[in-house]
Amino acid sequence: MPGPRGEYRKSAQRRAQILDAAFEVFSRSGYTASSVNEIARQVGITQTGVLHHFAGGKKALLQAVLEQRDARAEGVLERRTGRAFLAGLVEISRAQASQRGVVQMYRHLSAEAVDPEHPAHRYFRDRLRRIAAAVEGAFCEVAAEGGLREGVDPAQAAQRTLAMTEGLEHLWLMGHEVDMAEDIRRVIDEFLVEPLPSAPDRQDPDAGEGA
Template identity: 65%
Template sequence: MAGPRGEYRKSAERRSQILEAAFAVFARSGYTSSSVSEIARAVGMTQTGVLHHFSGGKIALLRAVLERRDARAEQLLAGRSGRDVLTGLLEISRTQVVQRGAVQLYTVLAAEATDPDHPAHDYFAKRFERIADAVTAALAEVDAAGGLREGVDPRRATMHLLALTEGLQLLWLNGLDVDLVGDVHRYLNTLLRTPLELPDPPPAPAAPTPPGAP
């Protein structure tokens, strides 16, 4: 029994290594200019070895990388509603600040995917629609509880929020002095009757225990 479990664990670890390599290659070169062989070299494998784990080739790798990134954000928002969703959006923005590579990857691929023939075109279109619907629903819940300022339309406010977030990320990647968390926080508070508290930053990871320490 130990053998199969060990093989499964090694396979899962290998898939994770391949995805990390694909992430780095896509972030650096974009989808169109990258190749499975480049990803294979980055992880010290043959192209055949990579395709053993991702039989759909570069498209399968692209989808797996995107889904992995989105799963982390969706886990953070799971079970939330109303104002709690808005707080979750701020928490996601805070994680972006320390994940420049992820933001760069997303921005490069989102731009490429505006081409209807790009393999990620439908993925991004559905992703934007899914996010817009979720944020609109959260703002509508806040509005139903009397929490939005007079004249704020949940759908229009959502479109403005998405445009702000996407634009800030692009400016930040290009070296401009923007506040990914603070600027989104300030915009959200222009919509709300009661200001939203800025969430505390996550605790810093604990320092490793020195060898021989009690």
């Protein structure tokens, strides 16, 4: 049945184009100042065409864009535990250094979503709680293996790791020269008995001197 399969493929491609356009528009203007018409113009179709694929309009587009991005990040952490999970957080930050638009969109939208009336408020609130619980769980797993330094509390370690991640992303977007991945790795290392490995193509400037 080549016809239906062909139509399904075209529909999937159009949805992907609309999501790419929504991502670009949300990144540039934020959610509040964006419109379905603007997204439609970006793709070269009508507003009705967008609503054909996303019946919920702008809210549905926002949800789809956020879920698409998170799915990619969560794929890095899938089936990882303990130290491997923490190393995955560093890998995600390293990948984001080449995805400025993604980071910018999240910072923009998360700032807007502080308002409880914002349509993404619950999404960002639940997402942050979910991530904090997962990072705390990883630190607990490391602790169970004797890999945390004495006196380190997994919950506090998770909060500090997330706070540093958020802060570094903001500094980076504002033009500060920071290495998000390596700086986050160093923060995590403060809690560990054995440090996480540096990036393969880098050498930690604090290592090797005086050895």
